[in-house]
Amino acid sequence: MKDDFYDDDHRAFREVVTEYAARSVTPHYEQWEREHLIDRRAWTAAGEAGLLGMAVPESLGGGGVDDYRFRCVVADVLADLGATSLAAGFALQDDIAIPYIVDLGTSEQHDRWLPGLVTGESVSAIAMTEPGTGSDVRAITTSAVRDGDDWLLSGQKTFITNGIHADLVIVVARTGDDPRASLTLFVVERGAAGFERGRRIDKIGIHAQDTAELFFDRVRVPAENVLGEVGRGFVHLMERLPRERLSIAYAALAGATAALRWTEDYVFERSAFGTRVGDFQNTRFVLAELETELDVTRAYVQRAVRAVDDGSLTTADASKAKWWATELQQRVVTRGLQLFGGYGFTEDYPIGRAYRDARVQTLYGGTTEIMKEIIGRDIAGRHT
Incomplete structure (x- = not known):
């Protein structure tokens, strides 16, 4: 079916992100993983490429465009590379810290903090x-x-x-x-x-x-x-948690989509008993189930993205996106690794790292159980 989620501006931005990743991420990512630390130059390079602070006013160096789909593009590209560690850091800066400062900060605070966050010279937590x-x-x-x-x-x-x-x-x-x-x-x-x-x-x-x-x-x-x-900190936090949880949900969707693509490529390249692994009925059934679940999930998460852009995303709806997409990611990477067989348990293919990296998604930003409690309370509240 036709997908009109991205327009020409987003597709052009994807080329910019892809170029940044090829130059500043892919050649170094394995070293960062071994050293357990991302080089700060990855942040400043992202700032130079215009990847950070799209929602920050142009007068302060940002893109001046509060369209969350640009953040989705960044998540898509980094997920394709399996660069989950960097994606998580960028998400914290762009989806949590910068919106807090933009929404709650004074003009003096904007002038003092936002330019550095946009250039990547300042990192936030x-x-x-x-x-x-x-x-x-x-x-x-x-x-x-x-x-x-x-x-x-x-x-x-x-x-x-x-x-x-x-x-x-x-x-x-x-x-x-x-x-x-x-x-x-x-x-x-x-x-x-x-x-x-x-x-x-x-x-x-x-x-x-x-x-x-x-x-x-x-x-x-x-x-x-x-x-x-x-x-008023509690109120400030509650008002902004939907965006944070949507950020995690979209990252999970992007990561699961990449994992399924790697799996499909692998099973149709590898043979067993004289037949491509992808041609066995069991494999086709697994792929059919995962692709269907991803397509359905993508439709909901994309609706949530549009809702966050127009300010209508509720805490309950963000919680639905967060728990469902992150749990789906667990299923995709687990079943994908199974189809890779023993090679999936090595460092030779990205599915193994995806399996490890994905596990935290159902934990941070509120566990799956907390998400269900929030939704359950919302349902109960409609019946009082």
Whole structure:
């Protein structure tokens, strides 16, 4: 069926992203995975190519185009390469940190932070998760207390994407006792006294992604680094979670699509018992099931993309996209690896890395179980 999701501008942008990837990603990605760290030059090269901050106003160096489909193009290209670690870092910057600053920041904050995020000279992170606090942001214990016009921030965060490279960290901290009305967002900048990076977390997948622990020991945060309103952090987070979850859903769709393509190419190139593996009925049935599920999922996720662009994407609908697409990705990479046979369990083909990298998708940004709870509450709410 005809797919009109992308237009000529998106297709032209894809050529730019593809050229960037060929020059600045593919030759280096294996080394980044071995070293468990992406070279900062990948970020500045992306900025030079115009890949970052498309939604940032042109006056601040951005593309001035708030069309999420451009972000989808980046996700598609990096998924085709199996460059999940880099895609995750870019998604954090463009889908979470930059929108927070654009939406909530003052003119002075825009001028101070957005140009560097667009050029890639600044890398961003958001610090919500704590060792004892995952999806329940109301249980956050990191705190900030007033000290004159400033705030003193103390606490610990973990599983922070871009944690090693980050020059700007949006930190969620408690500034009162009310579970809902006491969270505030602070932007902590690199070099702040008392701000320390802990270990780079050793993960089973997305090895090059610099996921880290962060520590804050009475970090002095000036009042001009408060993002949004004091005490409104919980609301600010809830209003922006749909976009974050859609970002994960689309990355899962792009990754699953790439994995199925690799699998199809492999099974129709390899023979067993004198027959192409792809010509066995079992193989055809598996491919038919996965392609159908991907096509149906793509239709829903693309609807969600259009909804986020027009501001109508709800938390429940984003949760549907997130849990379904990420669970589908697990099925695609698992069954794809099975069709690769023993070679799928080696580093010779990208399906093995995809199998490892995909596993986190059902966990971060809210687990599958949390997504279902959100949807279930929405359903129950319609019957009160």
